[in-house]
Amino acid sequence: MLAPDGQAPPPIISELYKNASSVLNLDASGKLKELELFDDLKSAFYEAEDILDDVEYYRLEKQIQDDCPKSEVAAPRRDKDRVKKPLRQKECGMSKTELKQSLEKIEKVINDACGLFEQMNLPNKSNASKPANSRGAVTTARPPSVVIGRDKDCDTIVAMLHDKEDAQPDTNRAHCRYSIIGIHGIGGSGKSTLSQLVCAHEEKDGHFNFVMWVHVSQDFSVDTIFRQMSEAATRTPCPQFNNLDALQTNLEKILHGKRFLLVLDDVWYNNRDVRQYEKLQQILSPLNAGEAGSKVLVTSRTKDALIALGAAEHRCIPMSVLGEDVFLKLFKHYAFHNVCVAADDRIRLEDIATHIAKKLKGSPLAAKIVGGQLRMRPNIDYWRSSRDGNHLDDTMGALWWSYQHLDEQVRRCFAYCSIFPRGRYLERHELVKLWAAEGFARSSNEGKDLEDVCQGYFDELVSASFLQSEVKKYSSKKDTYIVHDLLLDLADKVAGSDCFRIENQWKQIGDSLVMEGCEDEVPPDARHLFVQTYGSELINEKICKLDKLRTLIIDGVDDRKQVEEKVVKSLFVRLKKLRVLIIPVYNDQGTFSVPESIGQLRHLRYLRHLRFETRYGKKLVLPSTLSKLYHMQVLDFFDIQNLVFSSRDDMFSLINLRHMAGMPFLKIPRVGRMTLLRTLQKIIVGKEQGCELKQLGGLNQLRGKLSIAGLENVETRQEALEAKLGDKEGLTALELWWCHDTRGELKKQEAQTEVLEGLCPPKHLESLSIYSYHGLRYPSWMMGQHDGGPKYLNELSLNHSSTELGRVLGGFWPHLRSFHMYRCSSSTMPDHMEHLTSLTRLDLNWCPNIRSLPTLPRSLEYLSLFFCNEMLMSACRRAGDPNWEKTQHIPYVCVNDLESTEWIRTAHVDRGGSSSSSAPKTPSSVEAV
Numbered sequence: 001m002l003a004p005d006g007q008a009p010p011p012i013i014s015e016l017y018k019n020a021s022s023v024l025n026l027d028a029s030g031k032l033k034e035l036e037l038f039d040d041l042k043s044a045f046y047e048a049e050d051i052l053d054d055v056e057y058y059r060l061e062k063q064i065q066d067d068c069p070k071s072e073v074a075a076p077r078r079d080k081d082r083v084k085k086p087l088r089q090k091e092c093g094m095s096k097t098e099l100k101q102s103l104e105k106i107e108k109v110i111n112d113a114c115g116l117f118e119q120m121n122l123p124n125k126s127n128a129s130k131p132a133n134s135r136g137a138v139t140t141a142r143p144p145s146v147v148i149g150r151d152k153d154c155d156t157i158v159a160m161l162h163d164k165e166d167a168q169p170d171t172n173r174a175h176c177r178y179s180i181i182g183i184h185g186i187g188g189s190g191k192s193t194l195s196q197l198v199c200a201h202e203e204k205d206g207h208f209n210f211v212m213w214v215h216v217s218q219d220f221s222v223d224t225i226f227r228q229m230s231e232a233a234t235r236t237p238c239p240q241f242n243n244l245d246a247l248q249t250n251l252e253k254i255l256h257g258k259r260f261l262l263v264l265d266d267v268w269y270n271n272r273d274v275r276q277y278e279k280l281q282q283i284l285s286p287l288n289a290g291e292a293g294s295k296v297l298v299t300s301r302t303k304d305a306l307i308a309l310g311a312a313e314h315r316c317i318p319m320s321v322l323g324e325d326v327f328l329k330l331f332k333h334y335a336f337h338n339v340c341v342a343a344d345d346r347i348r349l350e351d352i353a354t355h356i357a358k359k360l361k362g363s364p365l366a367a368k369i370v371g372g373q374l375r376m377r378p379n380i381d382y383w384r385s386s387r388d389g390n391h392l393d394d395t396m397g398a399l400w401w402s403y404q405h406l407d408e409q410v411r412r413c414f415a416y417c418s419i420f421p422r423g424r425y426l427e428r429h430e431l432v433k434l435w436a437a438e439g440f441a442r443s444s445n446e447g448k449d450l451e452d453v454c455q456g457y458f459d460e461l462v463s464a465s466f467l468q469s470e471v472k473k474y475s476s477k478k479d480t481y482i483v484h485d486l487l488l489d490l491a492d493k494v495a496g497s498d499c500f501r502i503e504n505q506w507k508q509i510g511d512s513l514v515m516e517g518c519e520d521e522v523p524p525d526a527r528h529l530f531v532q533t534y535g536s537e538l539i540n541e542k543i544c545k546l547d548k549l550r551t552l553i554i555d556g557v558d559d560r561k562q563v564e565e566k567v568v569k570s571l572f573v574r575l576k577k578l579r580v581l582i583i584p585v586y587n588d589q590g591t592f593s594v595p596e597s598i599g600q601l602r603h604l605r606y607l608r609h610l611r612f613e614t615r616y617g618k619k620l621v622l623p624s625t626l627s628k629l630y631h632m633q634v635l636d637f638f639d640i641q642n643l644v645f646s647s648r649d650d651m652f653s654l655i656n657l658r659h660m661a662g663m664p665f666l667k668i669p670r671v672g673r674m675t676l677l678r679t680l681q682k683i684i685v686g687k688e689q690g691c692e693l694k695q696l697g698g699l700n701q702l703r704g705k706l707s708i709a710g711l712e713n714v715e716t717r718q719e720a721l722e723a724k725l726g727d728k729e730g731l732t733a734l735e736l737w738w739c740h741d742t743r744g745e746l747k748k749q750e751a752q753t754e755v756l757e758g759l760c761p762p763k764h765l766e767s768l769s770i771y772s773y774h775g776l777r778y779p780s781w782m783m784g785q786h787d788g789g790p791k792y793l794n795e796l797s798l799n800h801s802s803t804e805l806g807r808v809l810g811g812f813w814p815h816l817r818s819f820h821m822y823r824c825s826s827s828t829m830p831d832h833m834e835h836l837t838s839l840t841r842l843d844l845n846w847c848p849n850i851r852s853l854p855t856l857p858r859s860l861e862y863l864s865l866f867f868c869n870e871m872l873m874s875a876c877r878r879a880g881d882p883n884w885e886k887t888q889h890i891p892y893v894c895v896n897d898l899e900s901t902e903w904i905r906t907a908h909v910d911r912g913g914s915s916s917s918s919a920p921k922t923p924s925s926v927e928a929v
Helices: 011-026 036-066 095-120 153-163 191-205 222-234 245-253 274-289 302-309 326-335 343-358 364-375 380-388 397-402 408-419 428-438 450-463 483-499 536-541 565-574 596-600 624-628 650-655 715-723 746-758 872-875
Strands: 178-184 210-217 260-269 294-300 316-318 480-482 497-502 504-508 510-518 528-531 553-556 581-587 591-593 606-609 619-622 634-636 642-645 657-663 683-686 701-711 730-737 767-771 794-801 818-822 843-845 862-866 892-896 901-905
Touching: 036 260, 095 730, 153 178, 153 191, 153 294, 178 302, 191 210, 191 260, 191 380, 210 222, 222 245, 222 274, 245 274, 260 274, 260 302, 274 294, 274 302, 294 302, 294 730, 302 316, 316 596, 326 343, 326 364, 343 364, 343 380, 364 380, 364 397, 364 818, 397 483, 408 428, 408 450, 408 483, 408 497, 408 528, 428 480, 428 606, 480 892, 483 497, 536 565, 565 596, 596 624, 715 746, 862 872, 872 892
Parallel strands: 178 294, 178 316, 210 260, 260 294, 497 528, 528 553, 553 581, 581 606, 591 619, 606 634, 619 642, 634 657, 683 701, 701 730, 730 767, 767 794, 794 818, 818 843, 843 862, 862 892
Antiparallel strands: 504 510, 892 901
């Protein structure tokens, strides 16, 4: 049997795998893709990877069996009727003969490919051929910090926006209260950048009541566009509506009587598609509610799209070609930005850059991509070889050339992005976790974590502009990126049949629901698949036949269609090579039980359940077989509130687990064995064996937020010290929860005091929240009385506490920006708070015993008193009272009691104490109020 002793895989497998990978990535010209041998080589590559994965699986199983003490193996379950069987050695399912035949086949295919390379005389990483015709447009939320050569175009469009010609050319549309202006040009020519430059100008100018930006793209839904328009106009999330009519009525109310500018970016149009034309007209239908003089600015690849929307001929503006000198300036901006070279070398490089720029055909996108690639290698020989090559003859050629100069594993990561829909916002941390789960990480440094390696790949793609930073409007997520449409075409080409996406959706036709968008056949050898919407028929008839599938992402579910357990079970049984599975969990039964057959997915590394957002109180039951998925790296349950593990005692077997996210507070026995954990958002500690606080001691890879509940089960400072919170340098937010009110119980108060003293957080912690603490005093690390503890804390929250704060505030307090007290029974606040010169926000909520405010810092921007002592709130409302005087320098003061909410001051107050009647801009610290 294969590796029966649990030893490392035979070196020949790893060597063959590396060789297959190298040959595939050396095919720079793409010529092998035209031959049958390419498919054989690709299959050999994946087969070698699967064999390595199987060997590692059984090695892990034996390691877990050997490392698990007999006392733990025999530990009783919660269900006493079930007896836990000891871990046993499993068979691999492949005999030595079968393994030998597989390896010989792989080796033969690789040797044939290498021989063909020599016969065809294929060079390494050069002679990039032109991909198929590209399509698409830039989509940006804001104009770049530097825009070169578009000022005249911007002025022309602004003049059109401000003129008084409002009627449409079609006499049937003479009643329109808006007019349409269009920009058209090839993909990558800068249409979106120009339109965003116009938007930036108009938002400052004030000619329009509001400016809306909406990205339309090739496949769009009218309701989504309406929601985006509503959010862009109000700057708030759009309310949930059950039908399109209600959405449109809401949008018309928002637009009524307002002069607006609406930008419809990246509109696609096919004059043979009647349905698409009707949808475009439907987008325009609410716009007549606006004031006369409103404008719609449309960007598209074709002039036909602009005419179809109703733009007059003379208002269809082609993207002007940048002059040779202007384009050279643009290219040099990207190629030389922050590049430091000797003066003589710079002269030579600028001369070479002039020749390279002529080969880019005036494409701003090509200038950005190629210029960025050259910027990373300011070497004269390298630039000369770039100048003399044939790979810069056109935009796609330039992109292909830049792609070939990426590291081979980075190229694989980029190709993987092709499974996502056009215009999709991609989060950095999610992509990194997906790439790691797919096994894309390769590093000569064996000690480097997989995700850190993939983070480097991500940074390289951003540096080379293959991923572009894009902040999604009206979203709290900041670290998001998009793949430019032209680059997505390139990703589609290099991924070939490996990656496929189904952009389907349910449509109401009469009384029936019909799925649209899944008519195309999925390539039988597809390995990575994205599905927009869940459909049982689609899964049973198409997806379950894809036995080579490694990635299945089902992005959502219609609330009128339930996710059936039998369909999920069939999926688990038939798609045994899955490494990544993202699937919605929704039915109207109240409980969804994940089938035990999930245990057959022994390659699975990434599992995320998408909970239907409007259904609360649902229960998700996980089977005991989940604990056999030894390769698992990510478990994400999307903040489900009721999660049940059939065998939580066995979770320690998931020794490769890096992220446990979206889980409620739970006890996780022997969590200390999961030493690779980076995300453990919530945990309850107890007194039972394996649930003690000390289990956290070795989890020093933890980062982000950690909430620890059950601290009433910890009795001594020594126990608290064993958690070693100070060693977890990646933590940024920490919550500490006691569950019982121990006021009046001196022994328990003393215990809490000692425990909190021992729970000293890491130096760079940013946020600290403490719940139900009733100790005798706050710890020395919190009051700045010793060298340990956080030094630069930004936010502190004390909740349900009866402990008085000390009179002197040291340590992190001078750096504090937000301080919250909620339902605290303490009667005083610290003295000398005026020295907290970084504090901008102070909240006192349900604190009935505080009768007077201390002197408050001049930096404070926002003060709230919610349901506090009546005398204090009354004093803060009464002019001339000492407490009222202490708030006079604060721009925003809110006092709320049972009868009313009163904003005592919303005018601007300068730091000298004088006030202005002009309405101020809301400070950043209170924008969410």
